[in-house]
Amino acid sequence: MQQTRKKTILKAAVCLVLLAAALIGLRNQQYLLTLLNFVCMYMISVSGLDILFGYSGQISLGHAAFYASGAYTSALLTTKLGVPVWLAIPAACLVSLALGIIxxxxxxxxxxxxxxxxTISVGQLVYILISRASFTNAMTGIRSIPNIPLFGYELKSKYFFLIFMILMVALFLIIKQCIIHSRVGRAFQAIRENPVAAGGIGINVQKYKIMAFAISAVYTGFAGAMYAHFVGFISPETFTSAQSVMFMTMLLFGGMGSFSGPLIGAAIVTFLNETLQVLGSYRMMVYGAFILAVLLFLPHGISGLIDIVKQSLFKNRGKEDRHADA
Amino acid sequence: MVISLIIGALMIGSVYGMLALGYSLIYSASGLMTFTQGQLLMIGAFLGMQFYKVWGLPFLAAFLLTVLIMFLFGMLLEKCLIRVLLNKGAVSIYIVLSTIGISIILPNLAQALWGSQTIQVPSIFGVTTVKILGVSVQPESLLVIAVGLIAMVLLHLFMTKSRFGISMRAAAMDPLAASSLGINVSLTTGLTWAIAAALAGGIGVLLGPVYGVSTGMGDIIGNKGFAGAVIGGYGNMYGAIAGSLLLGFVETFVAGYITTTYKDFVSFFLLIIVMIFLPRGLFKAKVYDSD
Structure with missing residues (x-):
């Protein structure tokens, strides 16, 4: 037990050192920094989707709605009402929470x-609303959204924004792990496996399902708010059903119901997305092919694949040991 | 005004109805759901356009050829994807996701083959408008209504009177018992996917001359057809038609009298309202988690 704890601490330390080294190395790579910021946002929102679909077994194909509610709430509050950013972000989370519950x-x-x-219909409703209503400037979108101020210093540089985002990813992942390993998380998993049996052992199925939706909506809403403040401009095109499908692709590709799955999925799909820019609108086809490939050949995504590889490695090692004994 | 609105509503209602029939057939035969119908309609429209406009076949030939190809395509879809996934023991939500994957790929495929521009299809009949009760109507929209009606009647006769249709319903009711009676269940479920695809493709060909053909034409229509099926009571063939017609009427009259900007908003809102307050639809379907 002690040894495994020491091992995890060592692993974490190594990861931190690598991360710090990578950050210092990337200091001036503006394009990569932008991409990494997006990866962080997607990591948060896909982790939210994972809580809903991966852990409590409820599908959502309209997560762009929560992404939009977070982004638009924060953007509207800061640009039209002049609310400070640090109040607007919690407000964005609250609005997403409320939408999630509704x-x-x-x-x-x-x-x-x-x-x-x-959920598809909810996604459509929110998209139609933000692309037609006058208070969201319809298709023109919202411009000049202020950046996030931190200790009296605006996070204008992508570099500092990335450091802030990494901290946020860590925070949201820790919260996710706490939820998953708590009574609530176990209830989610029981509902995923068998809602009837879960109800039978005294779990209030409806309450926990609503909770899963609400938590998931907060994650995605927060990511949306970050998007708005990072880019400084939002328009309805970002919040179409393609965005919802992309979240789902990331989750499926990375692997559902796991710690690393959403992180791997978000990173790989974001980078693939960029390298596939040359394909233009055909990129969507790659998402479709990804979904099919995962369903047909990789039911647990990349993280499942890594687990299988690890297991077979350990098995081989075990065999060698046995041979040595003989 | 009212009469042209009614004809418009009947037309779009029959379009949704054809898609909803496909959704309901598949659901009642195998308990599975598909999200591909809208994209199959789009593919059908492009195929019809290719045969009719580019190759200059007579419209009837183009229509029948498209329906046949879509029928085979539906069969292929079931055999090569759905059956494979089912044999792997995939849960139903994975089937839904796989159909979503297909419905993402199809528009891109169409774009690669035919480009992203909207293609206008020449009118089927010599005249552009006919007068009915004093209003001018596109004859194609009347054709859509007529074909929709004929398809519904034929499907009803097929399901209730023909030997094959009856065995299909038996396979849907209890696959194990049906297969022990010598019914080829795999064939009957495959056939429902084929019929659903043929319905969607056929109505797509007819829509070509009305709206023009574009890669995005199936997106919203597919979801609306689904909505029609849900409103009518998912899995019930007659409910699917009733629900779709209702949706067609609500949508057209809202667009005619209240707002065109929020037309789609109203349809999706109606769907959500039905799902909340009348989740079994007008004709009782099983939708709750713990049934």
Missing amino acids: VALPASKLIHHFLALL
Whole structure:
């Protein structure tokens, strides 16, 4: 037990040193820094989706709605009402939370195909609203959203924004792990495995389903707010159903219901997305092919694949040991 | 105004109805869901355009050829993807995701083959408008309504009167019992996917001359057809048609009298309202998690 703890501490220390080294090395790579900022945002939102789909087994194909609610709340509050950024971000999370609960109230009763349709419809509703309403400037979007001030210093440089984002990713991942290993997380997993049995052992299925939706919405809403403050400009095109599909692709590709899955998925799909820019609108086809490939050949995503490789490595090592004994 | 709105509503209602029939057939036969119908409609429209406009075939030939190709395509989809996933023991949500994967790939495929511009298809009949009760109507929209009606009646006769249709319903009700009676269940479920694809493709060909053909034409229509099926009671063939017609009427009249900007907003809102307050639809379907 002590040894494993020492090992994890050592591992964490090595990771931190590597991260710091990478950060120092990347100091002036503006393009890479932008990409990494996006990776961090997606990591947070996909982790949120993982809590909902990976851990509590409820699908959402309309997560762009929460992404939009976070981004637009924060942007509107700061640009139109002049609310300080540090108040606008919690407000964005609260609005996403409220939207999550509103969606979850009917959603918590439905089986998954209907849930898929309901969440698609919610995504469409939010998109139609933000692309037509005058208070969101319709298709023109919102410009000059202020950056995040930290200790009286604005996070204008992508470099410092990235450091801030990494801290946020760490914070949200720690919260996610705490939730997953708590009573609530165990209830989520029980509901995922069998809602009827979960209800039978006294879990309030509907309550926990709503909770999963609400937590997930906060994660994605926060990521949306970060997007708005990082880019400084938002328009409805970012929040189409393609965005929801991308979140789902990231989650499936990385591996559901795992710590590393959403991180791997977010990183790989973001970078692939950039390298595939040459394909233009055909990029969507790659998402589709990814989804099919994962479903057909990699049901646990990349993180599942890594687990399998690890296991087979250990097995081989075990065999060698046995040979040595003989 | 009212009469042209009614004809418009009937037309778009039959389009949704054809898609909804496909959704319902697949669901009642295998308990599975598909999200591909809208994109199959789009592919059908492009195929029809290719045969009719580019190759200059007579419209009827183009229509029948497209329906046949879509029928085979639906069969292929079931055999090469859905059946494979089912044999791997995939849960139903994975099937849904796989159909979403397909529906992402199809528009890109169409774009690669036919480009991203909207293509206008010449009118089927010599005239551009006909007068009905004093209003001018596109004859193609009447054709859509007529074909929709014929397809519904044919499908009803097929399911209730023909031997094959009855065995299909038996396979849907209890696959194990049906297969022990010598019904080829794999064939019957494959056939439902094929019929669903043929319905979507056929109506797509007819929509070509009305709206023009574009890669994005299936996105919203597919979801609306799904909504029609849900409103009517998912899995119920007759409910699917009723729900779709209702949706068509609500949408057209909202667009005609209240707002065109928020037309789609109203349809999706209606869907959500139905899902909250009447989740079994007008004709009772099983939707709850713990049924």
